[in-house]
Amino acid sequence: MDGQIERILDICLEKMEQGIPVDEVLMEYPQYREELKELLTIAKDIENAPLPRLRDEAVTSCLVKVHDALQLQKKPVWRARLPRLQWSRLFYFPSPAWAKALAFVLIISLFFWGAVNLSADSLPGDPLYPIKLATEKVRCFLTIEPEGKAKLRLAYSEERTQELVRYLDEKGELNIRVLQAMLDEAALVMDNIPRLPKDKGIVYCLKLEQLCTFQKEVLEGLKSMVPLTQRQELDNAIQICQHRHEWMGKVIRNEVPIGEWGPFVPKEI
Amino acid sequence: MKLEKLVIEEEVLEKAKQLEETALSILVKKCYPFVFRYFYYRSVTREDAEDLASEVFVRVVSSIKGQRGYFPAWLISIARNLLTDYYRKRGRSRETSLEEIEEPSLDSDGNEKDTLHPDDIRKMLDMITEEQKEVIILRFIEGNTNEEVAKTMNKSIGAIKALQFRALTALREILKKEE
Numbered sequence: 109m110d111g112q113i114e115r116i117l118d119i120c121l122e123k124m125e126q127g128i129p130v131d132e133v134l135m136e137y138p139q140y141r142e143e144l145k146e147l148l149t150i151a152k153d154i155e156n157a158p159l160p161r162l163r164d165e166a167v168t169s170c171l172v173k174v175h176d177a178l179q180l181q182k183k184p185v186w187r188a189r190l191p192r193l194q195w196s197r198l199f200y201f202p203s204p205a206w207a208k209a210l211a212f213v214l215i216i217s218l219f220f221w222g223a224v225n226l227s228a229d230s231l232p233g234d235p236l237y238p239i240k241l242a243t244e245k246v247r248c249f250l251t252i253e254p255e256g257k258a259k260l261r262l263a264y265s266e267e268r269t270q271e272l273v274r275y276l277d278e279k280g281e282l283n284i285r286v287l288q289a290m291l292d293e294a295a296l297v298m299d300n301i302p303r304l305p306k307d308k309g310i311v312y313c314l315k316l317e318q319l320c321t322f323q324k325e326v327l328e329g330l331k332s333m334v335p336l337t338q339r340q341e342l343d344n345a346i347q348i349c350q351h352r353h354e355w356m357g358k359v360i361r362n363e364v365p366i367g368e369w370g371p372f373v374p375k376e377i
Numbered sequence: 378m379k380l381e382k383l384v385i386e387e388e389v390l391e392k393a394k395q396l397e398e399t400a401l402s403i404l405v406k407k408c409y410p411f412v413f414r415y416f417y418y419r420s421v422t423r424e425d426a427e428d429l430a431s432e433v434f435v436r437v438v439s440s441i442k443g444q445r446g447y448f449p450a451w452l453i454s455i456a457r458n459l460l461t462d463y464y465r466k467r468g469r470s471r472e473t474s475l476e477e478i479e480e481p482s483l484d485s486d487g488n489e490k491d492t493l494h495p496d497d498i499r500k501m502l503d504m505i506t507e508e509q510k511e512v513i514i515l516r517f518i519e520g521n522t523n524e525e526v527a528k529t530m531n532k533s534i535g536a537i538k539a540l541q542f543r544a545l546t547a548l549r550e551i552l553k554k555e556e
Contacts, residue, residue, distance in 0.1 A: 111535075111539075113542065114538045114539050114541075114542040115538060117538070117541070117542050117545070118523065118538045118541070121541075146549050147542070147545040147546065147549060150545055150548050150549055150552070151517050151545055153493045154493060154498060154513065154517040154518060155517050155518075155520070156493075157493040157494065157495060157497075157498055157518075158494070158495060159410075159414065159495065159518075160413075160414065160417050160423070160495040162409075162410050162413060163427070166409075166413070166427040166430070166431075167405070167406065167409050169427070169431060170405055170409055170427075170430060170431040170434055171402060171405055171406075173431045173432075173434065173435050174401055174402070174405055174431075174434050174435065174437075174438055175398065177434075177435045177438040177439065178396060178398055178401065178438050181396060181438055181439060182396065
């Protein structure tokens with residue numbers, strides 16, 4: 109029964125919406141007249157009640173807020189979510205531009221620092237090996253003192269020697285380019301020795317002599333592991349190291365002036 | 378008072394979804410009164426009703442791109458969520474200040490009309506359930522059909538008919554008690 113009265117109420121409401129008076133509508137349903145009349149009157153009273161006043165300023169204020177929200181929406185997301193003030197708060201910088209620049213520099217530095225560290229143990233053929241070589245070149249370029257340059261060249265030549273051994277261990281062949289680089293780096297030490305004070309020049313001559321001896325011994329140790337096809341290059345390199353060792357001995361004994369290059373003149377193996 | 382129904386042209390809605398400011402302004406001008414009244418009759422002070430209505434449109438801007446389905450239903454769902462937050466923050470009690478009491482409507486002779494006052498309706502609605510309140514607002518104040526109310530409230534037409542019967546019966550009981 110309840111479902112029926114709800115349906116009849118709805119029919120009556122629809123008829124009232126068409127402009128039919130309440131009493132006329134209810135004539136069709138005399139059995140519900142008592143109950144429905146009050147309900148229909150309440151519905152009609154609510155429909156006919158005046159609406160609350162709407163202030164023009166409220167609509168204008170809403171339009172302004174929507175405009176602002178729209179501007180914010182059109183900005184890139186990261187700008188909208190990270191207001192400029194937060195950057196300066198984060199770094200305690202008076203200007204957000206400085207904070208951003210500092211953050212940028214920090215990120216880039218961190219990236220390079222990571223790449224340089226990871227490349228330290230790389231070998232020829234590794235993706236990071238060019239970074240290692242580039243870093244060495246930059247360090248050498250930034251070093252002004254001849255002593256510093258000589259020290260770096262000695263270290264790089266020694267580093268190439270180690271790379272040569274590791275490469276042979278891993279790949280089973282001699283890397284001729286690294287071998288050549290090892291000899292060239294040692295030769296470049298000679299480029300800086302004449303520019304040093306005499307006492308320091310002698311010290312670096314001693315170091316270079318030791319390096320050549322060390323390289324000769326290492327290369328001789330590799331002989332049994334190197335494929336026959338590369339044996340010739342290895343023998344040539346051993347011979348160069350031997351000549352350099354002997355030459356440096358003469359320099360130390362003052363038999364040859366410090367500026368003379370002798371076997372240190374760069375040449376292909 | 379018979380209201381003009383809330384009808385949004387498809388073209389305006391599509392442009393608003395692309396965040397065109399003119400279309401959004403049209404949308405605000407058309408829908409603001411509807412949203413304001415929704416809050417006004419839901420035990421909210423006039424100032425808060427205006428603020429909440431504005432907030433609804435700010436949220437519309439941020440999420441209209443993904444709007445699907447019947448637009449008034451979507452709008453009401455935003456308003457309903459805001460209202461829930463509002464009730465939670467403020468508590469359900471409502472105090473009507475002197476400034477916000479509507480002036481009585483007068484006829485041409487300057488006499489008070491024999492009609493229900495918006496504030497009387499608001500007080501009566503305050504005593505019925507939230508769903509009943511929503512049916513009364515959408516059906517009799519906004520003048521929607523049962524189908525439209527059903528779509529807006531996401532209910533069947535039968536459920537809406539039952540709700541409107543129960544709401545009107547509840548209001549009759551309240552009026553009887555007052556007499």
